[in-house]
Amino acid sequence: MFADLGHFSVRDLQISFSTITLPSLLIVYCGQAAYLTKHPEHVGDTFYKSIPDPLYWPTFVVAVAASIIASQAMISGAFSIISQSLTLGCFPRVKVVHTSTEYEGQVYIPEINYMLMIACVAVTIGFRTTENIGHAYGIAIVTVMVITTCMVTLIMLVIWKTNILWIALFCVFFGTIETIYLSSVLYKFFEGGYLPLVFSLILMTIMGIWHYVHQKKYEFEINNKVSKEYIKQLGEDPRINRAPGIGLLYSELVQGIPPIFSHFISSIPSIHSVLVFVSIKKLPISKVTPEERFLFRHVEPREYRMFRCVVRYIIKDFMGTPVEFEQQLVEKLKEFIRHEYFIAEGEAVAVENPPQSSNILINQEKDKGSSRRVVFVEETLNQLNQSCRSSASIQSFNEAKSNNSLSGIVSAAPPILVAEEEIQFVQKVKDEGIIYLLGEAEVIAKSDSSYTKRMIVDYGYNFLRRNFRQGEKVMMIPQTRLLRVGMTFEI
Incomplete structure (x- = not known):
């Protein structure tokens, strides 16, 4: 009522x-x-x-x-x-x-x-x-x-x-x-x-x-997150290949890399050219603006092209079709890359040697807000492209990769050109296809658990999990682009 x-x-x-x-x-x-x-x-x-x-x-x-x-x-x-x-x-x-x-x-x-x-x-x-x-x-x-x-x-x-x-x-x-x-x-x-x-x-x-089981599973993932050292060691492993396309790995974690990622690598020694750890959260608030719906962060080292994305919805929001969701996510990823390079580094590069009209643009940006900043950056980008097109180039990730191992981007080009290359690379791999990575986690009670806990986890929870909707059906993931790897959690 x-x-x-x-x-x-x-x-x-x-x-x-x-x-x-x-x-x-x-x-x-x-x-x-x-x-x-x-x-x-x-x-x-x-x-x-x-x-x-x-x-x-x-x-x-x-x-x-x-x-x-x-x-x-x-x-x-x-x-x-x-x-x-x-x-x-x-x-x-x-x-x-x-x-x-x-x-x-x-x-x-x-x-x-x-x-x-x-x-x-x-x-x-x-x-x-x-x-x-x-x-x-x-x-x-x-x-x-x-x-x-x-x-x-x-x-x-x-x-x-x-x-x-x-x-x-x-x-x-x-x-x-x-x-x-x-x-x-x-x-x-x-x-x-x-x-x-x-x-x-x-x-x-x-x-x-x-x-109860959902909370215990979440605590298990937090306590067994993949370490930064493990990510760095991937670059030194000659068995790891970069597969074409974008990989979206779903996880409950907002911070840290879930343990299912290392299980993916051990089962399939390959990483997509761009990997995004996606966490979808429903918020008990009245409104989430489109600009704040997708929150991105880099996963270090940056040259590995791994990102973390928190997608925020409210209760009444509808995710839309997979095509709409993918389009929004990729566009927001491009905006994040553009913001990271253009705003943080692009302005600093441009201000060191500003064009004749840059002072006017800077004053307009101060007076009229952040919308002018984009215009300023785009004009600066065109000038830098003309001056650096013949003398500087950017080595892509796959070109810098040797012996089938992960390596960094080696480039002496201006940051704005790096951003432009990164955006073009994201669009290129997006055209090659987007693959959804989903962990099929089975939760069981530890061997030394009490009889009540084993009844709750092994029988009660698993009965509910098998007879209600699976994650890919709730998120409407296309079966033809879904890659699942099984993993067992002991709680």
């Missing part, structure tokens, strides 16, 4: 609850109470018995429509909760379809929809009567009220920092009323009230197992 309310603004909720919901509920409940004072024998079906005969069928239609709307709110709320759990790493991978580009949180999850359908059919067959289902509904609603009071009390204490007297008054007043209501419906536990608790237990078990 609350996940569904999150689709609307605070003002909308305040107006609708204050002017429509609350007055309507008060009028209905007062009317039913007045009716029961005269007809106490109708307590089992007060709602329909209290309706005047001319308004019975219109009210019946409205009641059915309201139940449909309430079921849709429950379904969309379940989708939102699962989607947010995925962002926090607390639920197995499922397909999330964003149905709206304007409103945040409007999602559809096919797997969860089918599970809800099966659960509804099973509950209907098992309970048979609406009375037993009503018992389950009553316990669920009152429990939600108690949990809400506890959470609001915590928010008042930690976030709002309200006076402790007001907090105590709020907690005692509402907590007492809701606890009395809860005690009055607990006697229906064995008559159907256990249903929401069983569903909650199943869901919490799935989330707990997945989050």
Whole structure:
């Protein structure tokens, strides 16, 4: 319910609850109470018995429509909760379809929809009567009220920092009323009230197992990151070749190189001409600008052409097709290379011997912001190209490579020309093809682990991993350009 309310603004909720919901509920409940004072024998079906005969069928239609709307709110709320759990790493991978580009949180999850359908059919067959289902509904609603009071009390204490007297008054007043209501419906536990608790237990078990193993796996990757010395030793290994194209190696790590990389090298002694370690992160914020979506860094040594890329999305963002994702990533990589050389080094080279109009451009750049800087750099690049085209050249990575080993770029050319060559090289290898590198990690418990841990990791987690979506399906990786290497993690 609350996940569904999150689709609307605070003002909308305040107006609708204050002017429509609350007055309507008060009028209905007062009317039913007045009716029961005269007809106490109708307590089992007060709602329909209290309706005047001319308004019975219109009210019946409205009641059915309201139940449909309430079921849709429950379904969309379940989708939102699962989607947010995925962002926090607390639920197995499922397909999330964003149905709206304007409103945040409007999602559809096919797997969860089918599970809800099966659960509804099973509950209907098992309970048979609406009375037993009503018992389950009553316990669920009152429990939600108690949990809400506890959470609001915590928010008042930690976030709002309200006076402790007001907090105590709020907690005692509402907590007492809701606890009395809860005690009055607990006697229906064995008559159907256990249903929401069983569903909650199943869901919490799935989330707990997945989050526990996911966290342990992440800690394993952090503790077993590939060292910088290992990367440098690759340049001295004559068995390592540079394959054409761009390799995208997916990893959860934002810093450091995952251990699956060394496993790739040991299994396939080859590295792509450009290698990018991609980490996709979902952020709990309202907006990520296109300029800040792809964050690049060099992996030293720079001449090996290895990069780290953190791709940042918000919950409602859609990655797009693989072609769109690849195009965006390559373009941002070019901008990163251009920024690294043009801004950090290109201006310094140009300022040492500025052209006649450079002072004007520099002043304009100071006055009008960073957009002028690009114009200045491009004009400087053209002048340097004319002066250095005949006297300087840049040796590409593959030309500098000897004996099939990794080596550095040896060039005495100006930095701006180096950047231009690097950008052209990236475009060239992009045209040769992009390959996705994905580790097929199997997680098992250590031999000395407890029986409970082995049950959770070896059976519970691996069952969920095999029966939910795999990583390549979630990221829509083309099977024809996917390279997977298996690895076993012991936690």
